[in-house]
Amino acid sequence: MRVAFSPDGARVVTASHDKTARLWDAATGEAIAVLSGHGGRVASAAFSPDGARVATASHDTTARLWDAATGQTIAVLSGYDGPVASAAFSVDGARVLTASEDKTARLWDAATGETIAVLGGHDGPVYSAAFSRDSARVLTASEDKTASLWDAATGNEIVVLRGHDGAVLSGTFAPDGAHVVTASEDKTARIWVAPAGREIAVLRGHDGEVLSAAFSREGARIVTTSADKTARLWDGATGGAIPALSGHDGPVRSAVFSADGARVVTASDDWTARLWDGATGKAIAVLSGHDGWVVWAAFSPDGARVVTASSDWTARFWDGGRRARRSPFSAAMTAGYRAPPFPRMAGASSPPRRTRRRGFATGRRAKRSPSSAAMTVRS
Numbered sequence: 001m002r003v004a005f006s007p008d009g010a011r012v013v014t015a016s017h018d019k020t021a022r023l024w025d026a027a028t029g030e031a032i033a034v035l036s037g038h039g040g041r042v043a044s045a046a047f048s049p050d051g052a053r054v055a056t057a058s059h060d061t062t063a064r065l066w067d068a069a070t071g072q073t074i075a076v077l078s079g080y081d082g083p084v085a086s087a088a089f090s091v092d093g094a095r096v097l098t099a100s101e102d103k104t105a106r107l108w109d110a111a112t113g114e115t116i117a118v119l120g121g122h123d124g125p126v127y128s129a130a131f132s133r134d135s136a137r138v139l140t141a142s143e144d145k146t147a148s149l150w151d152a153a154t155g156n157e158i159v160v161l162r163g164h165d166g167a168v169l170s171g172t173f174a175p176d177g178a179h180v181v182t183a184s185e186d187k188t189a190r191i192w193v194a195p196a197g198r199e200i201a202v203l204r205g206h207d208g209e210v211l212s213a214a215f216s217r218e219g220a221r222i223v224t225t226s227a228d229k230t231a232r233l234w235d236g237a238t239g240g241a242i243p244a245l246s247g248h249d250g251p252v253r254s255a256v257f258s259a260d261g262a263r264v265v266t267a268s269d270d271w272t273a274r275l276w277d278g279a280t281g282k283a284i285a286v287l288s289g290h291d292g293w294v295v296w297a298a299f300s301p302d303g304a305r306v307v308t309a310s311s312d313w314t315a316r317f318w319d320g321g322r323r324a325r326r327s328p329f330s331a332a333m334t335a336g337y338r339a340p341p342f343p344r345m346a347g348a349s350s351p352p353r354r355t356r357r358r359g360f361a362t363g364r365r366a367k368r369s370p371s372s373a374a375m376t377v378r379s
Contacts, residue, residue, distance in 0.1 A: 002044045002296050003309040006051040009300040011068070012307055013054055014315050017041035021056050023071060026300070026307075026317070033071025037064060044086045048093045048110070055096050055110075059083035063098045065113060075113025079106070086128055090135035095152070097138060099129035105140045107155060117155025121148060128170045132177040137195060139180050141171040147182045149195050159197030163190060170212050174219040174236065181222055181236075183213040189224045191239055201239025205232055212254050216261040216278065223264050225252040231266045233281050243281045247274060253295050258303040258320065265306050265320075267297040273308045275320070287318050 002015040011032065012024045021042050023032040035045075040060035047054055047068065054066040063077040063084050077087075082102035089096055089110060096108040105119040105126050119129075124143030131138060131152065138150040147161040147168050166185030173180050173194065181203075183189045189203040189210050203210075208227030215222055215236055222234040223245075231252050233242035245255075250269030257264055257278055264276045265287075273294045275284040287297075292312030299306055299320055306320040 001309040001311070001313070001315070003307050003315050004046055004298055005300045005307065006047045006068070007049060007301060008051055009302060009305075011047075011051070012315070013045045013047060013068075014309060015042040015045035015056060016313070019058070019060075021045040021054065021066075023054070023068065024315075026305070029317075035064075035066050035071055035073075037073050037076075038062070040083070043084065046088050048089045049091060050093055053089075053093075053110070055087040055089060057084040057087040057098055061100075061102075063087045063096065063108075065096065065110065077106075077108050077113055077115075079115060079118075080104070082125070085126070088129070088131065090131050090152070091133060092135060095135070097129050097131055097152075099126040099140060101125035103142070105129040105138065105150075107138070107152065119148075119150050119155055119157070121157050121160075122146065124167070127168070130172050132173045132194075133175055134177060137173075137177070139171045139173060139194075141168040141182060143167040145184075145186075147171045147180070147192075149180070149197060158195050161190075161192050161197050161199070163199050163202075164188070166209070169210070172214055174215050175217060176219055179219075179236070181213045181215065183210040183224060185209040187226075187228075189213045189222070189234075191222075191236075203232075203234050203239050203241070205241055205244070206230065208251070211251065214256055216257040217259055218261060221257070221261065221278065223255045223257060225255045225266060227251040229268070229270075231255045231264070231276075233264070233278070245274075245276050245281050245283070247283055247286075248272070250293075253293070254297060256298060258299045259301060260303060263299075263303070263320070265297045265299060267294040267308060269293045271310070271312075273297045273306065273318075275306070287316075289316060290314065 015021045019038045021035040038058040042058050044057045057063045061080045065074040080100045085099045087098045099105045103122045107116040122142040128141045141147045149158040164184040168184050171182040180194045191201040206226040211225050213224045225231045229248045231245040248268040252268045255266040264278045267273045271290050273287040290310040292310045296309040306318040309315045
């Protein structure tokens with residue numbers, strides 16, 4: 001399950017294995033619309049920059065564009081020969097970028113749903129695809145141990161980033177577009193000059209697969225997550241290490257900075273998310289309350305709230321401040337998604353089923369944290 005805020009923070013979209021995405025009012029927790037039409041699990045969902053549309057990617061080999069006000073399908077983006085892993089809008093909202101296990105990424109016209117370009121060249125599934133901030137270039141990450149930079153206007157490959165010794169699981173641009181960072185199963189992340197494709201730093205220190213990497217908004221820092229149960233902060237220019245974010249009891253699947261860079265939120269298989277100081281790596285709060293893997297976490301645009309998504313088929317809202325106080329909304333918000341199986345991630349064990357939540361250290365039933373979410377989206 002994936003989750004994201006709208007650009008104005010007023011809505012949330014969740015993507016689920018029940019073959020739907022859903023829109024929610026972020027203030028009241030009310031369900032707004034069910035985006036129904038996919039024939040397989042929905043792997044990701046994202047708002048357009050103006051919040052008027054949603055793009056979804058599905059294992060049914062298609063992506064879809066939706067009207068975010070009505071929940072109606074605008075266009076079906078078809079042509080893939082494998083599951084579609086991700087979908088994202090360009091900064092101007094004019095194009096959509098998708099990545100697929102059929103070894104390609106594709107660019108689409110967001111108004112018509114027509115294919116603009118097929119980015120073909122990888123020898124393995126493409127796990128992620130991202131635009132640069134100016135939308136002039138695309139970065140793809142693949143199981144074939146490479147990442148590639150592409151011209152977003154022509155679809156031509158600019159350079160192949162070679163050096164990893166394992167599948168490249170994700171890649172993203174620095175805010176200024178001058179550098180990219182990639183995360184790999186080889187236990188490293190790497191910083192590259194774009195568009196030259198020259199490697200400038202190898203981020204070593206993790207003892208397991210590096211599952212994700214992200215820049216802070218100003219580009220000064222990088223956060224990586226790993227199957228070794230830690231996240232790490234790095235200098236975005238030199239690759240110098242900052243102390244590890246230690247405390248999780250399971251693989252850390254994702255991490256992002258708040259918009260001001262002051263905080264980091266991590267999501268882990270230990271059924272928690274955690275807030276950290278973005279400069280020092282000091283722990284701020286444990287967001288405890290889920291009954292399954294926490295696979296995704298995101299800050300609202302103003303950083304005031306955090307939303308988490310879990311294999312327990314719920315999403316939860318939290319106060320995103322330094323004390324992670326209880327949300328002012330006390331009523332649980334639920335809507336009945338079916339409960340499909342959750343996929344295995346590299347470096348992770350099988351997900352928990354609907355079993356009683358237990359403390360990891362003692363085996364005793366864990367008490368709910370005082371900072372646990374007051375709003376729940378059942379998914």
